[in-house]
Amino acid sequence: MTAVEALQRMADKSLSGSEYLASCFDRIHQREGEVQAWECLAAPQPVSHGKGLLQNIPVGIKDIYDTRDFPTRWGTDYIRCDRSVSDASPVALLKNAGAFVMGKTVSTEFAYFSPGKTRNPYDLDRTPGGSSSGSAAAVADGMVPIALGTQTAGSITRPASYCNVIGFKPTYGLISRAGIKPFSETLDTVGYFARSVDDIALVHAALTCTQFAPLARLDLAGLKIGVIRVPSDGDLDRDVEGALDRTCQRLSAEGVAITSSLGHARELDRLVELQSLVMAFESSRCLADAYFQHVDDMSDKLREILERGFAITLDEYGGARQETERLQSRVATLFKEVDLLLSPSAVNVAPLASGISTGDPLYSRAWTLLGLPTISLPIESGHHGMPVGMQLIAPRYRDPVLLGYSHELLARLGRYARALDE
Secondary structure, three states: OOHHHHHHHHHOOOOOHHHHHHHHHHHHHHHHHHHOOEEEEOOOOOOOOOOOOOOOOEEEEEOOEOOOOOOEOOOOOOOOEOOOOOOOHHHHHHHHOOOEEEEEEOOOHHHOOOOOOOOEOOEOOEOOOOOOHHHHHHHHOOOOOEEEEEEOOOOOHHHHHHHOOEEEEOOOOOOOOOOEOOOOOOOOEEEEEEOOHHHHHHHHHHHHOOOOOOOOOOOOOOOEEEEOOOOOOOOOOHHHHHHHHHHHHHHHHOOOEEEOOOOOOHHHHHHHHHHHHHHHHHHHHHOHHHHHHHOOOOOHHHHHHHHHHHHOOHHHHHHHHHHHHHHHHHHHHHHHHOOEEEEEOOOOOOOEOOOOOOOOOHHHHHHHHHOOOEEEEEEEEOHHHOEEEEEEEOOOOOHHHHHHHHHHHHHHHOOOOOOOOO
């Protein structure tokens, strides 16, 4: 069940909060040995009977969020905090809304690229993506209906695509990051995974302290979507390219106006390099103490980006921020032509787990740098029948519009839904 479905059944007394929580624990006990989505779990305990927005709904929390009730390791085996002084702001807000924190989900090392132990529920030989590996896998496998992650490059969008779930990255800064270990001050964004857009809207309401209502059906007449790839010449797996073409055809059949000729689109390719530079510079400052104390314990990938960041000058960083602002105005002109942008969520389907990679965030870097709200929808499949997500992008602070149309498009197009036990 989705969270909204579970809440409806709890309201009509056909399901108790204790029964729902027990079913999620049962699923974890059945599958955790294979999927390995969790760093630590709560003990089963009596549930409350209040009326919060997420009352008795179990949620997973990425292991870079501070938590008073669970240890935090930030995806490392060399740093640990047994009890934080306070919960991170999103955790506190979910608990205040009645959610039951099931535990901490696996993160890559400091939410960068070095993989953790988690495997993809749809093929245990493949990566679930990163850095929000455990959160995406736990939701995909039915262990919890909702889990929190973060995105600095593509850490919501890519795992959502690989694991056949919905991954939503709100407008940058809309959700407080207080109590979350930073990697990049101007890029890190709270995001969430779920199996329905209604559940995404439910979490969004809880974290923004706004009212929730199930999303209404929308008329697609007049909706304009621009197809875009940033970078325009980036690698794209043939299966994913085919999935993108099929998505455009299906959208056209639903009456959506599709255009692939967008002014200034190629000029935006530079955003990928700028995101990489900004992330390196800021990560070296955010993780300075960890580097100075634990450089010999760090993975090669993490050490490389931090040392690259220390070598970037303040003038180079300032120039990158200024160039980003200029290109942001170019993107604003795109949204005068179309309502939403459509892009692949990832370069490929989930690659085989090599122990050194969680996949490539290439097609998310630009939108994360610009702080735009994005959502990955599980509507296609590719190589070996693995899921392929398609990414919708909206202007800043148009999150409700993005969620509304995503709900309608998923209802019209259906979702890729191969059973996990096939």
